[in-house]
Amino acid sequence: MNLGRTKDRASPATRPGAALAALAAAQFTVMLATSIVNVALPQIRAGVNLSADGTTWVINAYGLAFGALLLAGGRAADILGRRRALIAGLALFAGASLAAGLATSTGVLITARAVQGIGAAAIAPAALALAMGLFPSGSGRGRALGVWGAASGAGGAGGVLLGGLLTQAWGWPWIFHSVALGAVLVLIAVAALVPESAVRGSARFDLLGTLTVTVALTCLVWALTTARGTGWTDVRVLGALAAAGTLLAAFAVIEVRRPNALIPPRLITTGRVAAGNLLMAVLGSVWIALFFFLPLYQQQVLGMGPLATGAGQLPLAVANMLGAAVAPRIARRFGGTATVSAAMLTEAAGLLWLSRLSADGSYLADVLGPSVLVGLGLSVAFVQLTALAVDGVPPQDAGLAGGLVNTTRQVGGAIGLAALATLAGSVTAHASTRQPHLEALSAGYRAAFTVSSVLLTAAALLAPPLIRRSRTARGVPPTTADASAPPRRHDPAAHRAPTT
Template identity: 40%
Template sequence: MTTTVERPYGSIGAQAGGGVDSRRWLALAIIAVAQLMIVLDASIVNIAMPKAQADLHISVADRQWIVTAYTLAFGGLLLLGGRIADFIGRKRAFVGGLLGFATASAIGGLAPDASFLFAARALQGAFAAVLAPAALSLITVTFTETRERARAFGVYGAIAGGGAALGLILGGVLTEYTSWRWCLLVNVPIALLTAAAALPIVGESRAEGKARYDIPGTLTVTAGLVSLVYGFTKAAEDGWSSAVTLGFLAAAAALLVGFVIVEARSAAPLLPLRVIWERNRGASFLSSLLIGGGLFAMFLFLTFYFQVSLGYSALRTGFAFLPFSAGIIVSAGLASQLMPRTGPKVPMVAGTVLTVVGLFTLTQIGLDTSYVSHVLPGELLMSIGLGLIFVPMSSLALIGVEPHDAGVASALVNATQQVGGSLGTALLNTVFATAVTNYVIDHGASPQSTAQAQISGYTTAFVWGAVLILLALATIVVLVRAGKDEVPAQAGAVHAG
């Protein structure tokens, strides 16, 4: 493992004479805007998906690529992005990530067809994978005093938790009163202005030592995940037993096994296997992967239920999701208070149980059911449950980790959630499409039957989403052994999709 030493270049955390530069809080504001843009992008695009699908004539099987192209690139490249930021300079990576994100957003906003949109979303994810770890590292090196660093990460966490709610409303407003395209184009001025503000204010720092990047590991894991998602997509079109579907799934398995072999033999692995073998940390990463699958899919299918089945406007859809964001923020605060008393396992078990109950509650929706009686209870149960999970999950990832592995371990929580979201969305979209097809075959293709088939697809997907969360619950119950005295003092930022 390469030993790295921090070398600041004009760092604004402290001046040469020993005084503290007040611009560090302005730098935090700039970094927070970039983080807000990344968080906003996910929720804004979710609200815009039905309009984008209709406008670009995207099939039901392929619509999940609007989500998975981004999350696959983001999650698959996040660890590499962190290493790039460390070695080329965090400020340079931060500014470059912003400019790249702006370019990708412009391509997506102007996309003439589905392929351009999918490519733009993947490019957004790739630049976000550089931008996000650069932002976190800049906070760490800018705020060197413990209490100030805690306050800075508190601001960062609040942006991560509350930004999604703002994105829901902004996405609704832009889609309703302008076009779904502005849900992507809005990133362009934000990113460019933030990059311009960062140049004179944010200080530079990087890690010394030879820059070594695990390109073989990056290629094998990315190709394996893309092949897996594509296999799920082909299953929706051709069936699970088709040669094409089985071919992609077999290729995915071979590539992912190859990734493990590459990491075991690499001198500078993208993912040091020692980080995931410890049972508590392994439980954190595996449960994050499974919960990400259920969470991202829930957003996808509820969005289409609101707008397609119930006829909600995009703006009304945004407001319909607000209780979900509020519940996560409140319960995450509760989890932070509980952990020192109970350890991580108790809130995580309680949270997964509430999330499963919430998903099963959503299986009762119909064409004539009320939002207040059938959707809101499920949303609140899920949001409270997820808030109880996310905080201890982030802490669990850092239990017993060596200092030089702490960055990888922390980033893995976000990376696994993004990858899990990719795989879960693709898999459950196939489950949805299969359920819809089977319902129409059994009941005919009348308008009423077709509408009811959509409901059958949603509820079937929610059941399988609950199965993913149940697997996460089993993982936590069996593997988590950490007590309250083993939990690190500072948890990572809360991620809500």
């Protein structure tokens, strides 16, 4: 029996292409909500009288809930039904988005953003699992992952553009109203086009493990996001980090002894899941920071308005979609591992180029060229690492695998943004004692982009041995783990049929 295929409860005439489009739209909506508020933060702050800490938590509340609950959302989708979880998540997401747009106080806005994150934690893993179920093997899966990568990248970059456009045209509430409307439209499309997967996971839910890891991730992400403003020596940050470490250790002990573990050992020891997730965490650490620092440089240093800043992200978005579209083809020709390394090096080159920006620079000279390089490298790496992270995963664990790879990206992003924001702030503070304000800001951004480039370069160099070790440790013959070898027929990283 081929466990890679699932039977649908819907009509056998299901159109996979149309269903994939609906699922990719769900992923686009989740990524859009992550970045759409960045450009509008000054207007939001004035609109609901936010403090400096409150402004930060308009972003953090969403990321905190999203990152902490992804594993729970993925396992719930496996047990309760992925289509059902996706529709429920979209409904919750739409309602929270509408509430955020109508908010007139800090508490309501931040609470609505947190509930948005809860909805997103249900949407992302369920949508990815359903998409992989539609294309369980062969080149079709590669094309599906290409569409997935394009939707993810377009959502991140498009959020900045749409946020600037709506804020300048109709005011900040419309960034949330537009997300609510989009979520409703996606919900209707999912209900009409996407079949439910008949494959289910264990009928029992690991409540103890879920609570432990959720609280641990909450403490970790909270500490990392708070450290950006208070510093790493703040007693609350240190306490939260200690609690996170203790709870994660307890979670590891719990999972070993439970038959219905939230993260069963078979998932981590399957295919190249561990390697894919580790490298995705590094990619996420610079991904989130990029969309944080680049708009700030455009607005605070170059003096661009919200609309111009958003429009300035278009080349990056187009390059992102192009890279995602060609990623499967590149992997089939050169091998999945070589493609991962080359993509990370391409993005690292773009970030190194950004590290040369200056206070008297310009968009055309300092931003446009590196944005294209970053967009191409980011999208190809994302597609290939997602393929690694779901390589050979049994269908009953597909939702959890989707939740895990999204969790590593989110937590990696939180760690990276906290560390890089602290670094940029320290460099700016030191430079401001002897340089004009704009040059000091530029110095901080240069430091953040330089370190991001170094991180990705190191990950690119470590990828081949890391993936090779992951394969050989599980008794898989080394094929495309050798970056110089062309992909063979059974290479999942090149989007060939996974073995289950």
